[in-house]
Amino acid sequence: MSYPFNREQEIEACAAFLQSASKIAVLSGAGISTESGIPDFRSSNGLWQKEEVREAITRSCFSRQPERFYYYFSQLFLSWTDIKPNQGHLALADLENEQGKWVGIATQNIDGLHQVAGSKQVIELHGNLRHAVCQKCGTAKVMNGIKEKLENKMIPLCDCGGILKPKVVLFGDPLDMQEFRKAQIWMAQADLIFCLGTSLTVTPANTLLQHRRHDSKLVIINLEATPYDREADYVFHAKVGEILPVIVQKSQTGD
Ligand code: CNA
Numbered sequence: 369m370s371y372p373f374n375r376e377q378e379i380e381a382c383a384a385f386l387q388s389a390s391k392i393a394v395l396s397g398a399g400i401s402t403e404s405g406i407p408d409f410r411s412s413n414g415l416w417q418k419e420e421v422r423e424a425i426t427r428s429c430f431s432r433q434p435e436r437f438y439y440y441f442s443q444l445f446l447s448w449t450d451i452k453p454n455q456g457h458l459a460l461a462d463l464e465n466e467q468g469k470w471v472g473i474a475t476q477n478i479d480g481l482h483q484v485a486g487s488k489q490v491i492e493l494h495g496n497l498r499h500a501v502c503q504k505c506g507t508a509k510v511m512n513g514i515k516e517k518l519e520n521k522m523i524p525l526c527d528c529g530g531i532l533k534p535k536v537v538l539f540g541d542p543l544d545m546q547e548f549r550k551a552q553i554w555m556a557q558a559d560l561i562f563c564l565g566t567s568l569t570v571t572p573a574n575t576l577l578q579h580r581r582h583d584s585k586l587v588i589i590n591l592e593a594t595p596y597d598r599e600a601d602y603v604f605h606a607k608v609g610e611i612l613p614v615i616v617q618k619s620q621t622g623d
């Protein structure tokens with residue numbers, strides 16, 4: 369096997385992987401959505417840089433001090449209401465819908481942008497911002513329906529009086545194990561895996577890579593180095609939106 373050295377050759381090699389792949393699994397993270405204007409955990413201007421925010425958006429804070437939780441959570445939620453998918457999300461949706469590829473996306477994101485772009489097989493490992501669930505009676509409500517309460521700095525309540533909790537996996541919450549197992553199976557079945565815009569430092573999401581087949585191909589696109597770079601066939605320390613659409617397009621046209 370020969371190893372190309374320049375980026376164009378690497379992109380062509382990934383396009384060839386893509387062309388011959390029958391099952392493609394994707395693990396995406398906050399970095400795929402920064403080009404839609406949502407800061408990741410590591411951005412210097414991100415809300416997460418503030419320690420009080422990291423402490424407040426947790427299960428224990430929600431349980432003990434819901435007003436403090438919602439003070440910070442509302443800032444996050446209300447700043448994400450007019451976001452749109454970018455070229456990275458759209459390239460994945462094209463693979464599935466235009467090229468007819470089997471694509472399974474396990475995302476750590478809670479922004480729902482893969483589905484807005486048109487991807488159909490999406491596992492939201494950390495939940496989503498579309499719904500909130502009553503902690504007393506279990507009724508699910510659409511988050512947009514409680515937007516006004518959040519704008520008015522009120523704690524959203526269910527009709528039964530219970531507090532509504534956004535359907536996101538907070539620090540201290542367990543993952544949906546059924547969904548997680550499904551993501552493990554996708555990783556084990558895939559012959560090509562893309563890790564897109566994730567630092568691959570958050571467990572257990574990053575352990576999904578341990579389930580991949582030894583003969584599968586691994587391509588990482590992330591601005592900074594990840595602990596899995598050495599295991600990858602190709603690594604691009606670049607923006608997802610700059611690299612992925614080119615790989616997808618080349619895999620289709622061959623030029
Ligand atoms: P992370 O740990 O913040 O890592 C993101 C990675 O993306 C970093 O290594 C960046 O260098 C990289 N990056 C940033 N922009 C780009 C880009 N345009 N192209 C390529 N790489 C880029 O985020 P992870 O997803 O790895 O960690 C998981 C956390 C982050 C999950 O719990 C998420 O719920 C949480 N999160 C999600 C969102 C969202 O839903 N959009 C936003 C912020 C945080």
